Amino acid sequence: MATLPADKDLLAASAPPHERYRAAEHFRDRDHEFDAVKLGVWLFLATEVLLFSGLFVFYGIMRMLYPEAFIHGSSLLDWRIGLLNTIVLLYSSYTVADSVRCAQTNDQAGLRRNILITFFCGLAFLIIKFGFEYGPKYADGKLPGAFYSYPNAVSEYEPLWWGLYWGATGIHASHVIIGMGLFIWLYIRSLKGHFGPKHYNAVEGVGLYWHIVDIVWIFLFPLLYLIH
Amino acid sequence: MASITTGSKAHHDDHGHGSHHGHDDSYLTPKSSLWATIVDWATTVDHKKIGVMYLFTILFMFFIGGVAAILVRLELFEPTRTIVDAAGATSIKGHLLGSVFQGGSVALDQANNTYNRVFTLHGLVMVFLVIVPSVPASLGNFLIPLMLGAKDVAFPRLNLLSWYIYVLGSLFAIASALAGGVDTGWTFYTPYSTSTEEGHWRVLFMIGAAFILGFSSILTGLNFVVTVHKLRAPGMGWFDMPLFIWGMYGTAIIQVLATPVIGITLLLLIFERVFHIGIFDPRMGGDPVLFQHFFWFYSHPVVYVMILPGMACISEMIAVFCRKKVFGYRAVAFSSLAIAGISFIVWGHHMFTSQGELSAVIFSALTFLVALPSAVKVFNWIGTLYGASIDLKTPMLYALGFLFLFSIGGLTGLFLGALSTDLHLHDTYFVVAHFHYVMMGSTLIAFVGALHMYWPKMFGKMYNEFWGKTGFWLVFLGFNLTFFPQFIMGAHGMPRRYASYVDEFTIYHQLSTVGSLVLLVGFLVHLGNFIHSLLAGPKAPPNPWGALTLDWTDTASPPITHNFHHEPVVTHGPYDFDDVVPPQTNPVDFPISAAPGKGKAH
Numbered sequence A: 001m002a003t004l005p006a007d008k009d010l011l012a013a014s015a016p017p018h019e020r021y022r023a024a025e026h027f028r029d030r031d032h033e034f035d036a037v038k039l040g041v042w043l044f045l046a047t048e049v050l051l052f053s054g055l056f057v058f059y060g061i062m063r064m065l066y067p068e069a070f071i072h073g074s075s076l077l078d079w080r081i082g083l084l085n086t087i088v089l090l091y092s093s094y095t096v097a098d099s100v101r102c103a104q105t106n107d108q109a110g111l112r113r114n115i116l117i118t119f120f121c122g123l124a125f126l127i128i129k130f131g132f133e134y135g136p137k138y139a140d141g142k143l144p145g146a147f148y149s150y151p152n153a154v155s156e157y158e159p160l161w162w163g164l165y166w167g168a169t170g171i172h173a174s175h176v177i178i179g180m181g182l183f184i185w186l187y188i189r190s191l192k193g194h195f196g197p198k199h200y201n202a203v204e205g206v207g208l209y210w211h212i213v214d215i216v217w218i219f220l221f222p223l224l225y226l227i228h
Numbered sequence B: 001m002a003s004i005t006t007g008s009k010a011h012h013d014d015h016g017h018g019s020h021h022g023h024d025d026s027y028l029t030p031k032s033s034l035w036a037t038i039v040d041w042a043t044t045v046d047h048k049k050i051g052v053m054y055l056f057t058i059l060f061m062f063f064i065g066g067v068a069a070i071l072v073r074l075e076l077f078e079p080t081r082t083i084v085d086a087a088g089a090t091s092i093k094g095h096l097l098g099s100v101f102q103g104g105s106v107a108l109d110q111a112n113n114t115y116n117r118v119f120t121l122h123g124l125v126m127v128f129l130v131i132v133p134s135v136p137a138s139l140g141n142f143l144i145p146l147m148l149g150a151k152d153v154a155f156p157r158l159n160l161l162s163w164y165i166y167v168l169g170s171l172f173a174i175a176s177a178l179a180g181g182v183d184t185g186w187t188f189y190t191p192y193s194t195s196t197e198e199g200h201w202r203v204l205f206m207i208g209a210a211f212i213l214g215f216s217s218i219l220t221g222l223n224f225v226v227t228v229h230k231l232r233a234p235g236m237g238w239f240d241m242p243l244f245i246w247g248m249y250g251t252a253i254i255q256v257l258a259t260p261v262i263g264i265t266l267l268l269l270i271f272e273r274v275f276h277i278g279i280f281d282p283r284m285g286g287d288p289v290l291f292q293h294f295f296w297f298y299s300h301p302v303v304y305v306m307i308l309p310g311m312a313c314i315s316e317m318i319a320v321f322c323r324k325k326v327f328g329y330r331a332v333a334f335s336s337l338a339i340a341g342i343s344f345i346v347w348g349h350h351m352f353t354s355q356g357e358l359s360a361v362i363f364s365a366l367t368f369l370v371a372l373p374s375a376v377k378v379f380n381w382i383g384t385l386y387g388a389s390i391d392l393k394t395p396m397l398y399a400l401g402f403l404f405l406f407s408i409g410g411l412t413g414l415f416l417g418a419l420s421t422d423l424h425l426h427d428t429y430f431v432v433a434h435f436h437y438v439m440m441g442s443t444l445i446a447f448v449g450a451l452h453m454y455w456p457k458m459f460g461k462m463y464n465e466f467w468g469k470t471g472f473w474l475v476f477l478g479f480n481l482t483f484f485p486q487f488i489m490g491a492h493g494m495p496r497r498y499a500s501y502v503d504e505f506t507i508y509h510q511l512s513t514v515g516s517l518v519l520l521v522g523f524l525v526h527l528g529n530f531i532h533s534l535l536a537g538p539k540a541p542p543n544p545w546g547a548l549t550l551d552w553t554d555t556a557s558p559p560i561t562h563n564f565h566h567e568p569v570v571t572h573g574p575y576d577f578d579d580v581v582p583p584q585t586n587p588v589d590f591p592i593s594a595a596p597g598k599g600k601a602h
């Protein structure tokens, strides 16, 4: 097995941490570890997709049963805000992909910048979500199930729609919040020089997670805002 | 090869990685003080220690679930009813409940309520805290890296995290039980589960416990899939893996793919209880049957999460104690994957009575399909037995017991999968007996057998064969005495989940209760045997059964902290008993199978 190089680099104690990084001892080398981490992350993403597909199935069935409730409920959402948030997330998906590239090319400043931008995109998403959507809807009484008090419903099943709306976007938003926590973690580590061309497992993993968060939104946006 | 491995080891020492002295210490070697040892275990990322911690927590939960089971059985010794004596005074008949609750019909309600809570606790604990994690989290964690020739699982810290999540989930369940428990049944069917005890936290806690445990299950599964893909020793191709690994691999795939669905379902159930979102509530336009679909979309695959690890253990036990290549290795391996795949498309057989006719017919047909790969395995194992010189040690007895009980469990599954019979048998004791034959009679039996087989490896001590066999016979007979009568009374119409019954069923219930006590004694014998082994058992040799997989041939008993001195290189198949003298044994004990009287059928 000619897999020595990974460990050879360690000798230079003055080298930045990402160059000195040594794979966990049950892996042969860094590439081996990278492969394993990547497979693990993909499996984890599969679980996320399945989690949300449960929600999509609920959506499909309920919509089939009560189309008028869903059409009216949907018409009460402002698609422009949804679109704005879609753009914010799409842009953040670009920056997070770029942060992986920066790590690969050892562009440390670019790496940190991209991580920060992505973090702030997440924040912007939440501010828009809470400020322009959750807040006003709460005030109008467009709330799930038993808490529903909006006076102008056209169908008695509209509370169901709002239950799904809050449930689906709420679970998605919690993923955004977790992602932002991960970006803080990445940022701190990037300050310490943990990531570079030979070691960027965490950047890649969090990046993939963020793409899933994005893709889920890409499905939620038309389902909730656009289809009438 | 060897020089490189040694080289990198020396290198780890340079960096003072970990504080272990010497690589040759057994993983069980305590630290300098008790406190240091506790901290060491609580923060360990060693898959062996995590496996052992899982083992003991699971056994503890098994004890709790077992106590609930015995309470249920004692209660059913006689039907719970109100009786009015000649003087007009009312009292409650019923073994335990009758002595707790007295008075009129309110007391009877309370008694029934209590009964519901106890069997729910039993079901929840046994399913989510015992059987689902049982083999994978304990033996799987311990053995997978050893069998693959790896130093650890792919993600050791996630592995430790999964144990803590498991403990957290158990604490939620225990807290809920201590606060009075829940009466929903382990299936949490809506709308009952969303409306019972409106607003009380303990129901939320119990649902929350199942939700939390899901994460632990996902982490274990994810870890195993990656470990099997990436950490096989040099020379070990997919078809050189022990069949144990194939079983665990199928299990892990189901865990990863099915658990998220129960996650979202339970989350929505929680939303439903807290926010009344209405998804499962018919009053608001929701659909309670939708919950059943989602529940079983997870819970049917998960019955294979329960059985595949059992089958995984059986393959090892049969091969080693028959000293023979498993008949049809590839068929056994692929049937694990087939089971994993088919298990996702048969969930509707739990709801024949609550869905449309066409879908019921389709699900019935698909259900028959799932029996095929199971039968393939059983036939292959029996084929392996044929002509072998079988060494009837305790694990082998358990393996034979498994074959017998699983056949009954699986075949009665077909009765239930046939539409017309199921309409009669649904929600009767026949179903209860069916799933106990597969969950307890098969998975748990395989677990206990495998625990005997791997006990010397895990703890470096031999157990006593006589008491092991005694325990087996008590468990085996007790089990059949407990559950066989349930088939009969179920077929005669005894519904499940009632504290009371008509007199006609008394004899079956009493047999069943007696059986459960025999079962209890059997388990206590095993417990005593294991404790005795830890305290005073003879030291185990590295390879007491003459096996050929790396966990026996290349490590000590108990294994050293780093599992192997050198990265093992695989040079023979896991079951090549015909060609290879088992390493680390006295060749006189385990001659090559081709020798007269051994192995080959012809």
Ligand code: HEM
Pocket: B187, B303, B304, B306, B307, B349, B350, B367, B368, B370, B371, B374, B409, B410, B411, B412, B413, B414, B416, B417, B418, B422, B425, B426, B427, B431, B434, B435, B438, B439, B443
């Ligand atoms: C040969 C394969 C099997 C077939 C065809 C089969 C079929 C069935 C059917 C049709 C039912 C529904 C009965 C009803 O509610 O009316 C059922 C229930 C059940 N089966 Fe199986 N089964 C098989 C194997 C297993 C295995 C291996 C396990 C677990 C290790 C298992 C665990 C269960 C459980 C837990 C239930 C009842 C759940 C409940 O309602 O509480 N089955 N089975």
Ligand SMILES: [Cu+2]
Pocket: B299, B300, B303, B346, B347, B349, B350
């Ligand atoms: Cu099933």
